[in-house]
Every structure is written in structure tokens, then in C-alpha cells.
Amino acid sequence: MIKSFSSLGHRQQRFTARTRLAFWYALLMILCGGVLLTLIMLFIGYVPDYGFNSGTVDSTQGPLVIAVDDPEIVTGDVKIAVKSQADLLTLLLQVSIIALIGLVVLSSVAAWLLAGRMLKPLAAVNEAAKLAADGRLDHRIGLTGPHDEITELAQTFDEMLENLERSTAAQRRFTANASHELRTPLATTRAILDVQLSKPGAVDREVLQKLQRVNERSIRTVESLLDLAELEVGRVEPTECDLSSAVAAVLRECQPEFAERELTVERELAPTTAFGDERLFHQLAQNLIQNAIQHNIDGGSVTVSTRMRDGGTRAELTVQNTGEKIDAAQLGQLTEPFKTTKGRTGGTNRGLGLSIVSAIVERSNGSLDLAANDGGGLRVTVTLPSQAPAA
Numbered sequence: 186m187i188k189s190f191s192s193l194g195h196r197q198q199r200f201t202a203r204t205r206l207a208f209w210y211a212l213l214m215i216l217c218g219g220v221l222l223t224l225i226m227l228f229i230g231y232v233p234d235y236g237f238n239s240g241t242v243d244s245t246q247g248p249l250v251i252a253v254d255d256p257e258i259v260t261g262d263v264k265i266a267v268k269s270q271a272d273l274l275t276l277l278l279q280v281s282i283i284a285l286i287g288l289v290v291l292s293s294v295a296a297w298l299l300a301g302r303m304l305k306p307l308a309a310v311n312e313a314a315k316l317a318a319d320g321r322l323d324h325r326i327g328l329t330g331p332h333d334e335i336t337e338l339a340q341t342f343d344e345m346l347e348n349l350e351r352s353t354a355a356q357r358r359f360t361a362n363a364s365h366e367l368r369t370p371l372a373t374t375r376a377i378l379d380v381q382l383s384k385p386g387a388v389d390r391e392v393l394q395k396l397q398r399v400n401e402r403s404i405r406t407v408e409s410l411l412d413l414a415e416l417e418v419g420r421v422e423p424t425e426c427d428l429s430s431a432v433a434a435v436l437r438e439c440q441p442e443f444a445e446r447e448l449t450v451e452r453e454l455a456p457t458t459a460f461g462d463e464r465l466f467h468q469l470a471q472n473l474i475q476n477a478i479q480h481n482i483d484g485g486s487v488t489v490s491t492r493m494r495d496g497g498t499r500a501e502l503t504v505q506n507t508g509e510k511i512d513a514a515q516l517g518q519l520t521e522p523f524k525t526t527k528g529r530t531g532g533t534n535r536g537l538g539l540s541i542v543s544a545i546v547e548r549s550n551g552s553l554d555l556a557a558n559d560g561g562g563l564r565v566t567v568t569l570p571s572q573a574p575a576a
Contacts, residue, residue, distance in 0.1 A: 206296065207293055207296040207300050210293070210296035211293040215285070215289055218285040218288060219285075222281045222285065225277070225281070226277065306328050306330075306335045306336070307335060309328060310326060310335075310339055310342055313342060313343075317346060317349070322346050325343050326339045326343055367407045368404070368408075371400060371407065372404075378397045378400060382394070382397070423462055424461075424462075425460055425572065426458070426459055427458060428458065428500050429454040429491040431469075431470050432454060432489060433452075434467065435467065436474065439474055442478050446483055446484075446485075447484045448483075448486060449486040449487070450488075450489070451486065451487070451488045452488075452490070453488075453490040453491075453492075454489070454490065457493055458571050459500035459570070460549075460569070460571055461548075461549035461550075462548075465545045466569075468541065469545045469567065472538040472539070472541050472545075473565055474487070476504075476538040476542075477489075477506035480508050480509075481506045481507055481508050482507055482508055482509070485506065486507050487504070489502075489503070490503045494568075498572070499569065500568070500569045500570070500571050501567070501569075502569075503564065503567075505558065505562065505563070505565070506562045506563060507558070510557070510560075511561070512557075516555045516556070516557060520539045520543040520553070539565075542567070546567055549569055550570055550574065551568050551569040551570065552567070554566040
């Protein structure tokens with residue numbers, strides 16, 4: 186089988202940059218405090234004589250609470266005295282650990298707030314990037330402040346958005362102008378041919394009918410190219426849509442073509458909800474079913490089904506048709522413009538239907554799989570998300 190178009194893959198869950206900055210800052214404070222405490226303990230441990238006075242130990246107050254008569258080291262009801270160097274080191278170690286824990290807590294809170302302030306401009310850049318990914322190129326970050334790496338990044342990003350917006354606007358103008366300039370003469374030619382064919386008398390109807398078919402094919406090619414251009418630069422407005430209803434509507438529209446080719450239609454349309462642009466989903470179904478009709482054999486069959494899968498998180502549309510056998514090596518080229526199973530623009534088909542399908546699936550964060558049937562024909566499976574992606 187197989188050509189697949191997927192949205193962004195599953196990313197490994199990681200802590201945020203703010204959390205990592207706060208963690209490393211707190212870890213650095215712990216290491217520095219530990220080194221400082223070790224140096225103090227070593228210094229005090231190697232001092233030879235402190236001139237400790239004798240005192241009596243009050244066992245009811247714990248190992249470091251020693252009753253003495255010296256009033257200078259009496260704190261409230263707790264009498265603390267140090268009789269030896271070991272007592273001093275132990276007392277110093279306990280007090281230092283308590284102080285270090287308090288310092289780590291305060292430094293972690295300070296690091297969290299500081300990291301949030303430092304990374305706030307990056308959040309603005311990220312928001313602008315999300316809007317640009319949705320087709321909104323008119324948004325600007327407009328970051329002010331000291332000229333540093335983050336400010337320079339934001340300014341560069343604004344310049345990129347401005348260039349993209351200008352390029353997209355030019356492309357849209359070209360598409361609109363091309364739509365008018367190309368469709369008008371073709372429509373005029375169609376009208377002239379229709380008038381000539383409707384007139385009685387001696388006219389070469391065979392030639393006129395050939396010209397009419399060529400003209401209709403040119404009109405379909407131009408419209409497909411314009412649709413493809415609009416998909417690449419247009420804005421998608423995703424909502425939860427009833428995919429099965431869109432497919433059913435297209436099947437009703439194609440009934441005359443099914444009858445003309447004497448095609449048997451099998452449908453299994455379970456209620457299916459997909460997240461995306463409803464207009465694009467209608468065009469998606471239309472192109473898939475039209476492709477199944479055009480690349481079929483007279484008296485063949487078309488099978489269309491919709492269903493929910495993966496616990497209701499994905500919507501699936503499958504269109505299968507009979508037809509000529511397809512080489513597996515050709516599958517990867519069928520979604521390229523002007524490519525068909527007969528090569529580049531073989532026969533009367535211009536090879537744009539699956540290209541448009543591929544563009545719609547990609548814009549909708551879905552996947553597209555093509556598989557050749559053993560007895561001939563093609564099976565196309567489209568998988569789409571059923572709900573908006575998690576933030």
C-alpha cells in the first residue's frame with residue numbers, strides 16, 4: 186500500500202523549560218550550599234582548641250541541650266552549651282542544614298518567578314507561530330525591551346510573518362486573476378460550441394463535439410488547479426462535522442454518473458464525526474468518489490464506508506472501486522499533480538483529484554493510505570481526527 190500523510194507525531198512528554206530552569210537553579214543552590222557547608226565543617230574541624238568549659242548535660246533536652254551556668258548562651262527556657270568540638274560540629278551541621286533547606290525553598294520560588302519572566306517573550310513567539318500555522322499571518326509579536334537574543338528572535342519572526350503575508354496576498358491575487366482570465370475564455374468557447382451544436386443545418390457535429398469535450402476537460406483542469414491553489418494558501422475553519430452526511434450528499438449528486446457507467450454502489454455509512462472544515466470534507470468526498478468513477482470499468486462497483494475507530498478518536502472514510510490492476514510502484518505517484526496510472530495526464534483525466542484529496546487531508550491533520558486491490562482497482566482510506574487536538 187501505501188502513501189501516508191500524518192500530522193505531527195506523538196512527542197515525548199518533557200518538563201517545560203520554565204520547570205527545568207527552576208530545577209537546575211535550585212540544584213545549583215544545593216550544590217553551592219553543600220560545598221560551602223563542607224568547607225565550614227572542615228575549617229572548624231581542624232581548629233585545634235576552642236577552650237570549651239565544663240558543664241552539666243541536661244538529658245531531658247536532647248543530646249545537644251546542655252545545662253550550664255553561663256548566661257550568655259541561654260535562650261529562653263532552652264539552655265544550650267557546647268562541651269566539645271564534636272558538639273559544636275553537630276550543632277553547626279543541624280543549623281546549617283535547616284538554613285540550607287530554607288534557602289533552597291526560597292531560591293526555587295525565586296527561580297520559578299524569574300524563569301517565567303525571562304521566558305514570557307518566548308510564549309508570545311509560540312502563540313504567534315500557532316496563529317501563523319492556522320493561516321493567520323497578520324499577527325505581530327511587537328516585542329519591546331532590551332536588545333537581546335529573544336528580542337532579536339521576535340523581530341526576525343515578525344519580519345518572516347510580514348514576508349509570508351505579502352507573498353500569500355500576492356498568490357491569492359494571482360489566483361483570483363487567473364480564475365477570471367482562464368475561466369472567461371473557456372466559458373465563452375463553451376457558449377459558442379453550444380450555440381453551433383443547437384443550430385440545424387450542415388455543421389460538422391463530430392468536430393464540434395470533440396472541441397466541446399476538449400473545452401470541458403480544460404475547464405475541469407483549470408478549476409482543479411484553482412482549487413489546489415486555494416487549498417495551499419486558504420484559511421481552514423475547523424469544526425466538528427458530520428462526515429457521513431457529506432459523503433451521502435456526494436453519492437446522491439453522483440447518481441447520474443453511476444447510472445451512465447452502470448456501476449453498482451455499495452455503501453455503509455455509520456454516523457461519523459470528523460474535526461475540520463465542512464466545505465473541504467465535501468470536496469474530499471467528491472474527489473474520492475469521482476476518482477472511483479473515472480478509473481472504473483463499465484459495470485463495475487464502488488464501495489463507500491464511514492466509521493469511527495480508535496475508541497471514537499478518529500474518523501475513517503474508505504472508497505474502493507474496481508478497475509484495471511495497479512502496479513504497487515505507481516501508488517506513491519498517484520497523489521502528485523498530473524500523475525495517473527497511465528503516466529502523466531494519461532487519457533482524459535488530468536491527475537488532480539487525488540492531489541486535492543492529499544492537500545485536504547494534510548490541512549486537516551489526517552492520514553491518507555492508498556492500496557491496490559488484488560483483482561484491480563484502488564482502495565483509498567482517509568483517517569481524520571474526530572475532535573480538536575489537545576492544547
